[in-house]
Amino acid sequence: MMKEHVVKTRLTDDEKINWQGFCQSCGISQSDMLRMMINRVAPNDSINSGFQEVRTNRITIRFTSENLNKIAYKAKMEGYPNQSNWARATVLSSLYREPVLSNDEINVLRESNRQLAAIGRNLNQIARVLNIEFRESDKITKEMIKMLENRLNQHKQKVNDLLNKNCQRWSITDEPFTA
Structure with missing residues (x-):
């Protein structure tokens, strides 16, 4: 001892x-x-000699009632179904120093990918008209390109907002994310 x-x-x-x-x-x-x-x-290596790892895939943490109420509030406000999922995401974020996305955020990013695919198809159509069918290039107007640019900028802002919210939640960075 x-x-x-x-x-x-x-x-x-x-x-x-x-x-x-x-x-x-x-x-x-x-x-x-x-x-x-x-x-x-x-830290001292001899201090860790008494450390006992858990033998199951479960860790029990005790909190005061006040802290449990804060955890429940944050979990609810951030879209997690319960405190355990929020706590797990917090630990994983701290462990890996990467954002951990909620189901709502994952759905936003899936929608983001669908929108980017649609924008990519529009760009391919424009490139085809400009490069192959140059005689029909007068069908493409500045307004069409400006509209596409506006959609891209709106989309980028939506994804940036999501990433900033996530990074601030886990205190990964004090600096806002910009693409």
């Missing part, structure tokens, strides 16, 4: 109140929070 030591420090009244409030809002004791912070800042 590893020998345990006591760590002490002096805090002002304000620091002590802030520390207690922080630990309480996280639902973690002051000792456990300090231990977690020390392990994060100064």
Whole structure:
């Protein structure tokens, strides 16, 4: 068994109140929070020697009622069917540092691909008229090309909004995504 030591420090009244409030809002004791912070800042391989991996594909996490209410609210607002799906997406996003899409967002991207395919067909038709049937090129007007450009810009904005929302949700980046 590893020998345990006591760590002490002096805090002002304000620091002590802030520390207690922080630990309480996280639902973690002051000792456990300090231990977690020390392990994060100064990791030591011997600390991990007591780590026990779970033997099933299930991890149980306990939250305060206040935190559960916040999780339920965020899950509902972001289109997740329940808190577990939202929590899983949060963990995966943190683990892989990539956006994790909800079903609604996946459907938006599928629709995006359908719209891009339609725009691609329009561009192919224009290219065919301009390159092969040059005699009929007067059928293509500036307005038609401008309309196609507007559809592309609207589409790009929709996808950018989706990606920005997702990146902000998982705090992957503070910078907005632009294509």
